[in-house]
Amino acid sequence: MIKYYAKSGKELDELPELSPKCWVNISPPFSQEELEELAENLFIPLDFLTDSLDIDERSRYEREDDIRLIVVNTPVLNDTDDEIEAVYITVPIGIILTPDNIITITSFNNPVLELFLDNKVKNFNPSNRKLFVLQLFEQNVYRFLTNLKKLNLKRNMIEKELYDSSRSKELKQLLSIEKSLVYFVTSLSSNELLKLKMKRADLLGIREDEDHTDLFEDIIIDNSQALEMANTYTKILQSTMESSASIISNNLNIVIQRLTLITIILMVPTLVASFFGMNTQSGLEESKYAFYWIIVVSVVLTLILVWIFRRKKMI
Numbered sequence: 001m002i003k004y005y006a007k008s009g010k011e012l013d014e015l016p017e018l019s020p021k022c023w024v025n026i027s028p029p030f031s032q033e034e035l036e037e038l039a040e041n042l043f044i045p046l047d048f049l050t051d052s053l054d055i056d057e058r059s060r061y062e063r064e065d066d067i068r069l070i071v072v073n074t075p076v077l078n079d080t081d082d083e084i085e086a087v088y089i090t091v092p093i094g095i096i097l098t099p100d101n102i103i104t105i106t107s108f109n110n111p112v113l114e115l116f117l118d119n120k121v122k123n124f125n126p127s128n129r130k131l132f133v134l135q136l137f138e139q140n141v142y143r144f145l146t147n148l149k150k151l152n153l154k155r156n157m158i159e160k161e162l163y164d165s166s167r168s169k170e171l172k173q174l175l176s177i178e179k180s181l182v183y184f185v186t187s188l189s190s191n192e193l194l195k196l197k198m199k200r201a202d203l204l205g206i207r208e209d210e211d212h213t214d215l216f217e218d219i220i221i222d223n224s225q226a227l228e229m230a231n232t233y234t235k236i237l238q239s240t241m242e243s244s245a246s247i248i249s250n251n252l253n254i255v256i257q258r259l260t261l262i263t264i265i266l267m268v269p270t271l272v273a274s275f276f277g278m279n280t281q282s283g284l285e286e287s288k289y290a291f292y293w294i295i296v297v298s299v300v301l302t303l304i305l306v307w308i309f310r311r312k313k314m315i
Contacts, residue, residue, distance in 0.1 A: 023126030052094025086179035269298035
């Protein structure tokens, strides 16, 4: 879908057609023909639109005449039922600046763009394209920080379950979190490089605007903080997974040891009964107390065996 938006007062209105200073948002579903028509109408290279749809596209910027492309990666929830797949993945948002309009394009329904579509971002106005780009960066970093905190909370909950567990389910869940963190670290690193290059090249032309420059500096600092958090959580998770694997293995060994001891203990009365059940002379054939003697001997030997195991702290 290709939709056009402009701000009138405090409300974000959808426009019936393209107009100057409006925001063009392209989100699925859309066709190749629609992209080609839009590129022709706005005199922008078609690859500026199609490159942003590649899920593996790195964060970067590109210029061609007076058209500027900015590709930034953003986190989205992974719609999959596979428990070992990442909880979150990162996908690119393409931001295209033309002399008259700003265009955003993504191949996924993106929570960051939805904040702007729902008019939930303070002082947002599509006509102020420079501020719009900075606000997109800002909300994107906040999204990373929020998702990192959610992943860390989920890791803590799984870690508590692991101490008394001998299952692999929790380890699979930790693996999915680790994959998400790998996506985050890679994308945050790429985003940080992009912003530093944009600042150095003054791609947005905000060097003389103190407010915009300060906001950009804060965004870069927040991105660095998110990257540091992602790296820290990754190290903690790797340590947790190693410890958890040891805990699960130890729990399993304890269960096997207990089952082995129970088998040995139960073997004693079976062995005693087998001896007296042989077709040989044992001296108790004529005794009316033979059954009770067998029970007593079995119980005594079993208790002695239990005492030995307890003394050796095996049970």
